[in-house]
Amino acid sequence: MSDSPAQAVLEILARETGVPPTKINEATELVGDLGIDSPRALQVLVEIEDKLDIEVNDEEVANLRTVGDILEVVATRFPA
Amino acid sequence: MATVDRGTFSTALIPYPNLPEALGAAASQSPTSGLTILDRRGRAAGRRTYLEVLAAAAQTAARLATLGIRPGDRVVVALPSSFDWFDVWLGAIHLGALPVATAPGAAVGASQVQLAKLTGVVGKLDAKLIVSTAGLAEKLSEAAPSEEPLPPCLTPDELAAASSASTLDVARASPDDTAFLQLTSGSTGFPRAVQVTHGGAIHNALALDAGVAAPHRSDSRGFIDHWASWVPLYHDMGLISNLTLMLKGVDLHLMPSEAFLGRPRLWLENLASGGRTVATAPNFGYQLCVDRLGDGDLEGLDLSNWQVAFSAAEMIRPETVTAFLDKFARCGFKSENYRPGYGLAEATLVVAIDDTGGAPRTLPVPKGSNGGGFGLSEVFCVGGPVLDTRIRIAAPDGSASPDGRIGEVWAKGPGVFKGYYNEPDATAEALVDGWLRTGDLGFLDRGELYLTGRLKDLLIVRGENLMPHELEWLAESVSGGGGLERAAAFSVSRGGEGEQVILVVEVNVKDSTQLQNLARDLRIEIGHEFGVTLADVVLVKRGQLPKTTSGKVQRGLIRERYLNEELPRLG
Numbered sequence: 135m136s137d138s139p140a141q142a143v144l145e146i147l148a149r150e151t152g153v154p155p156t157k158i159n160e161a162t163e164l165v166g167d168l169g170i171d172s173p174r175a176l177q178v179l180v181e182i183e184d185k186l187d188i189e190v191n192d193e194e195v196a197n198l199r200t201v202g203d204i205l206e207v208v209a210t211r212f213p214a
Numbered sequence: 215m216a217t218v219d220r221g222t223f224s225t226a227l228i229p230y231p232n233l234p235e236a237l238g239a240a241a242s243q244s245p246t247s248g249l250t251i252l253d254r255r256g257r258a259a260g261r262r263t264y265l266e267v268l269a270a271a272a273q274t275a276a277r278l279a280t281l282g283i284r285p286g287d288r289v290v291v292a293l294p295s296s297f298d299w300f301d302v303w304l305g306a307i308h309l310g311a312l313p314v315a316t317a318p319g320a321a322v323g324a325s326q327v328q329l330a331k332l333t334g335v336v337g338k339l340d341a342k343l344i345v346s347t348a349g350l351a352e353k354l355s356e357a358a359p360s361e362e363p364l365p366p367c368l369t370p371d372e373l374a375a376a377s378s379a380s381t382l383d384v385a386r387a388s389p390d391d392t393a394f395l396q397l398t399s400g401s402t403g404f405p406r407a408v409q410v411t412h413g414g415a416i417h418n419a420l421a422l423d424a425g426v427a428a429p430h431r432s433d434s435r436g437f438i439d440h441w442a443s444w445v446p447l448y449h450d451m452g453l454i455s456n457l458t459l460m461l462k463g464v465d466l467h468l469m470p471s472e473a474f475l476g477r478p479r480l481w482l483e484n485l486a487s488g489g490r491t492v493a494t495a496p497n498f499g500y501q502l503c504v505d506r507l508g509d510g511d512l513e514g515l516d517l518s519n520w521q522v523a524f525s526a527a528e529m530i531r532p533e534t535v536t537a538f539l540d541k542f543a544r545c546g547f548k549s550e551n552y553r554p555g556y557g558l559a560e561a562t563l564v565v566a567i568d569d570t571g572g573a574p575r576t577l578p579v580p581k582g583s584n585g586g587g588f589g590l591s592e593v594f595c596v597g598g599p600v601l602d603t604r605i606r607i608a609a610p611d612g613s614a615s616p617d618g619r620i621g622e623v624w625a626k627g628p629g630v631f632k633g634y635y636n637e638p639d640a641t642a643e644a645l646v647d648g649w650l651r652t653g654d655l656g657f658l659d660r661g662e663l664y665l666t667g668r669l670k671d672l673l674i675v676r677g678e679n680l681m682p683h684e685l686e687w688l689a690e691s692v693s694g695g696g697g698l699e700r701a702a703a704f705s706v707s708r709g710g711e712g713e714q715v716i717l718v719v720e721v722n723v724k725d726s727t728q729l730q731n732l733a734r735d736l737r738i739e740i741g742h743e744f745g746v747t748l749a750d751v752v753l754v755k756r757g758q759l760p761k762t763t764s765g766k767v768q769r770g771l772i773r774e775r776y777l778n779e780e781l782p783r784l785g
Binding site for chain 2: 163165166167169170171172173174176177179180189192193195196199
């Protein structure tokens with residue numbers, strides 16, 4: 135069985151930042167907790183886009199502060 | 215003596231007194247050349263000839279006039295790289311108003327502080343109109359009313375719906391008139407705006423072209439099919455190289471910086487897509503290509519037609535150049551096409567370019583100097599002054615230093631700015647008898663400039679300027695200090711990664727959880743406000759930071775103690 139989109143996001147974040155997945159949750163701040171700046175965040179986003187075959191638009195990108203924000207955007211592309 | 219100058223442009227090269235006339239004449243001469251806008255996936259989202267770009271701008275000028283915008287009024291352009299951006303920015307110039315380009319806030323997580331940045335710029339410059347994206351406009355309208363009412367904020371669609379004045383009475387600008395304002399650092403509340411003149415902008419755009427094209431004994435139009443750029447238009451490098459192309463009638467492919475940052479290969483693919491190409495980028499752009507492209511990504515990438523890779527706007531790192539040349543030689547990129555240069559917004563863009571046509575060259579930093587604190591043992595030649603421009607290495611008394619001696623770089627020429635907008639004191643400090651004190655340190659060797667460091671405590675991260683006191687004020691507001699507890703921000707160099715930001719903060723806290731939380735808050739706030747990651751946050755007890763008698767933190771000394779691991783870290 136393949137991973138859920140949310141799991142895929144967490145795996146990519148953990149792999150790209152070296153932060154253990156158990157320490158990443160919805161409230162985790164991209165900049166403050168994962169220590170990624172804008173270029174890095176965009177790189178991670180691209181990996182997520184490629185892995186899940188989705189496109190995140192510029193307006194959404196500007197609103198991404200936490201891991202939860204990413205999951206929320208991803209969820210809109212995979213309605214239950 | 216170490217002052218060098220360069221021959222002058224023949225007047226035939228700058229036959230027009232202002233940007234609208236120069237751009238109009240150039241577009242008529244190359245009616246098929248134009249601008250292609252790419253989207254975040256590198257796909258062409260539209261193309262306009264420069265004639266069409268200018269016609270749309272003239273129409274926007276008429277609409278701005280109907281909205282009450284007058285010559286000299288400040289118009290803030292907070293838009294991504296798009297046709298809309300050109301409509302408004304060039305439209306304002308057409309009208310004689312002063313456009314001010316700011317970051318549109320598309321950076322990850324930037325929307326929260328974007329508002330504060332925008333209102334800071336608007337307030338400081340007393341702007342009469344903001345043109346922004348729908349998202350930003352919505353946030354502005356939702357924001358709590360401040361004491362100073364904001365000017366109207368329109369989206370490009372709303373602006374396009376305005377009726378246009380039937381007759382537009384535009385005064386003919388002279389070369390010495392201010393054409394636009396260029397922000398030197400984009401942070402909240404402390405924007406400083408460089409006044410760039412029509413003559414300075416035309417000069418600098420053509421000087422960039424001459425420097426880029428010199429080894430080819432031609433000009434861009436003679437040997438280049440297109441330029442590919444991702445450098446944002448609110449950045450002096452993105453802006454002036456764009457004007458260069460419009461004035462030379464050369465095609466431009468413009469991609470959003472987010473496209474490049476997310477997928478650097480898209481930029482290289484565009485450069486490899488056909489014909490002879492040019493691209494400009496700060497050092498970090500080349501480093502990003504080195505870091506992100508694996509061996510597999512190089513497959514099928516033919517960079518043999520990439521004629522010029524211009525690098526300026528931040529310190530050129532030997533590690534980056536070596537790694538870039540090494541990696542992309544496999545794609546056919548030739549080392550002699552890597553073209554270092556030097557410039558700053560106060561000189562419009564460009565002061566020096568290595569236009570000899572050889573591979574990049576270095577010299578060791580002269581002995582007996584710390585070179586301004588960058589800790590580099592060898593530094594790149596950034597070439598001689600561009601046309602009509604002089605460079606002097608100034609001793610502390612302002613006199614010219616001999617070859618090989620490090621001093622402050624001064625520049626004089628048509629590109630040098632008129633001053634900061636509404637800041638006579640800062641202007642008087644920066645301009646001495648027409649010479650621009652750049653605040654950068656370097657030395658001359660046989661007429662060519664080598665940069666070694668910086669006199670002023672400026673941080674340059676990924677080609678963007680950060681003022682240390684701005685980071686410190688924010689840090690002090692987060693830590694609750696500012697009175698007794700102070701903060702110091704500075705950068706250290708880490709190889710090809712370039713400048714890394716270090717923050718040292720005095721605190722009155724001992725509990726380790728509290729210390730951890732404080733460090734986290736500092737990272738979050740600084741990250742969101744300035745878009746940078748702190749490489750290190752050092753918390754120390756109150757009173758640990760050396761200060762001058764007037765109470766200013768001594769950043770240089772603190773930086774030295776940090777590098778020597780002498781700071782007594784808490785937690």
